[in-house]
Amino acid sequence: MGMTLYEKIYQQHKVATLNEHTDLLYIDFHFIHEVTSPQAFAGLHEAGRRVRNPVATLATMDHNISTQNRRIDGAGEISQQQLEALQRNCREFQIPLLDITHRDQGIVHVIGPEQGITQPGMTIVCGDSHTSTHGAFGALAFGIGTSEVEHVLATQTLPQQRAKSMCVQIDGHLPASVSAKDVILAVIGRIGTAGGTGYVVEYCGEAIRSMDMEERMTICNMTIEMGAKAGLIAPDEVTFSYLQGRPKAPTGEQWQQAVRQWRQLKTDADAKFDKTVVIAARDIRPQITWGTSPEQVMALADRVPDPAQFKEVEQQQNAVKALEYMGLIPNTPLQDYPVDVVFIGSCTNSRIVDLRQAAAVVKGSRVAEHVRALVVPGSAQVKRQAEQEGLADIFKAAGFEWREPGCSMCLAMNDDIVLPGKRCVSTSNRNFEGRQGRAARTHLASPAIAASAAIHGYLSSHPIMTGEGLV
Numbered sequence: 001m002g003m004t005l006y007e008k009i010y011q012q013h014k015v016a017t018l019n020e021h022t023d024l025l026y027i028d029f030h031f032i033h034e035v036t037s038p039q040a041f042a043g044l045h046e047a048g049r050r051v052r053n054p055v056a057t058l059a060t061m062d063h064n065i066s067t068q069n070r071r072i073d074g075a076g077e078i079s080q081q082q083l084e085a086l087q088r089n090c091r092e093f094q095i096p097l098l099d100i101t102h103r104d105q106g107i108v109h110v111i112g113p114e115q116g117i118t119q120p121g122m123t124i125v126c127g128d129s130h131t132s133t134h135g136a137f138g139a140l141a142f143g144i145g146t147s148e149v150e151h152v153l154a155t156q157t158l159p160q161q162r163a164k165s166m167c168v169q170i171d172g173h174l175p176a177s178v179s180a181k182d183v184i185l186a187v188i189g190r191i192g193t194a195g196g197t198g199y200v201v202e203y204c205g206e207a208i209r210s211m212d213m214e215e216r217m218t219i220c221n222m223t224i225e226m227g228a229k230a231g232l233i234a235p236d237e238v239t240f241s242y243l244q245g246r247p248k249a250p251t252g253e254q255w256q257q258a259v260r261q262w263r264q265l266k267t268d269a270d271a272k273f274d275k276t277v278v279i280a281a282r283d284i285r286p287q288i289t290w291g292t293s294p295e296q297v298m299a300l301a302d303r304v305p306d307p308a309q310f311k312e313v314e315q316q317q318n319a320v321k322a323l324e325y326m327g328l329i330p331n332t333p334l335q336d337y338p339v340d341v342v343f344i345g346s347c348t349n350s351r352i353v354d355l356r357q358a359a360a361v362v363k364g365s366r367v368a369e370h371v372r373a374l375v376v377p378g379s380a381q382v383k384r385q386a387e388q389e390g391l392a393d394i395f396k397a398a399g400f401e402w403r404e405p406g407c408s409m410c411l412a413m414n415d416d417i418v419l420p421g422k423r424c425v426s427t428s429n430r431n432f433e434g435r436q437g438r439a440a441r442t443h444l445a446s447p448a449i450a451a452s453a454a455i456h457g458y459l460s461s462h463p464i465m466t467g468e469g470l471v
């Protein structure tokens with residue numbers, strides 16, 4: 001019988017069978033950031049071990065830094081200690097570090113693809129759940145815990161148990177107003193935050209094939225929010241042309257050879273998935289979350305759900321609690337609620353395509369008087385490009401704050417925090433209680449919807465059509 005893409009990559013990286021359920025996998029690349037690495041380095045230090053392959057490792061600073069400036073103490077003392085520890089550890093273990101002022105610094109899941117480090121068929125890990133982002137290139141990429149970070153640093157391998165394979169197929173073409181973010185939110189709404197547990201999800205179908213790499217990254221990024229281990233999209237011409245010419249991509253004869261191998265990286269026609277979910281692209285409408293979990297999601301144009309409409313008692317109870325936290329009344333139009341903060345950024349939606357989509361909505365308008373709005377590019381490179389393309393000017397002229405790259409308001413771990421009770425439309429990926437600050441209310445949505453909310457000042461409204469088409 002044929003194999004799925006996941007099974008192929010797993011098989012190619014298996015270096016030993018440890019027991020009936022567990023194999024040892026070779027890890028091709030390991031990304032590191034300041035939050036989940038300190039204990040791992042301390043463990044190596046204590047045991048007197050070295051890093052096995054420092055050049056298959058890259059560190060960046062993203063979570064704890066301030067995005068208001070490039071000062072190491074910009075986000076307070078605790079952050080500074082964390083950042084200095086990363087500097088010390090990278091020096092001691094000779095790991096390349098994209099320091100806060102480095103011209104390639106950025107959010108860990110933005111810089112890997114951008115540098116051409118993330119390539120089809122690789123195994124990639126990082127002590128960070130959204131490592132699934134890299135799966136957009138047909139790499140097996142997943143988040144690991146701190147003790148696993150230590151294991152990979154020391155051995156360049158990781159014990160793993162084989163996951164099940166799920167296929168999520170999005171058939172047909174998406175309506176013009178629907179973005180990759182709407183697709184993945186709709187998928188999570190359908191499958192639920194636990195529905196992917198134990199699976200690696202491969203996305204296929206025409207709608208996925210017609211997405212560019214950045215949209216595919218948005219899809220794979222949020223795969224973790226349905227409990228899956230990783231998301232995958234088989235590489236194709238779109239993948240190859242994105243990679244060609246990037247700093248770490250192969251060149252010359254090696255490029256030709258790599259592409260020949262990458263073309264083999266797809267699920268065989270006779271392979272069997274453990275589960276398949278089929279969704280018609282034309283049924284997907286612009287989405288926004290109303291609750292405190294990514295599965296509590298609705299079409300923007302709909303009314304706030306009534307807890308009674310959910311089948312399971314547990315879902316009903318969760319809905320009551322979530323609506324109370326979010327300050328929403330059942331059956332009212334979501335679009336009537338005013339917005340206090342708009343955050344465009346995070347490893348889900350901070351790449352150049354995302355910023356272009358947001359800027360197309362913003363162009364020529366002003367941020368509503370009562371709204372605080374910020375755009376935080378995912379990397380220094382995205383920032384430079386957005387400035388060259390004139391996007392930064394569009395945002396600034398509209399009254400957005402234009403920031404330095406980093407995780408920023410995606411999580412309350414630096415100096416960007418949503419104040420208690422404030423309502424924020426955010427292009428990030430998590431909306432649990434307190435994620436953006438104590439008692440903060442988060443609505444996850446696409447860059448176009450977030451931009452539109454900033455301008456209208458409400459959880460509004462129909463995304464605006466522009467000369468460049470909607471976004």
Ligand SMILES: CC(C)[C@H](C(=O)O)[C@@H](O)C(=O)O
Binds near residue numbers: 127
């Ligand atoms: C801090 C880090 C461990 C965490 C993660 O693993 O995802 C963060 O990036 C997040 O998005 O919550």
Ligand code: SF4
Binds near residue numbers: 346347406429
């Ligand atoms: S941007 Fe948000 S989701 Fe992504 S790595 Fe940073 S904190 Fe995690």
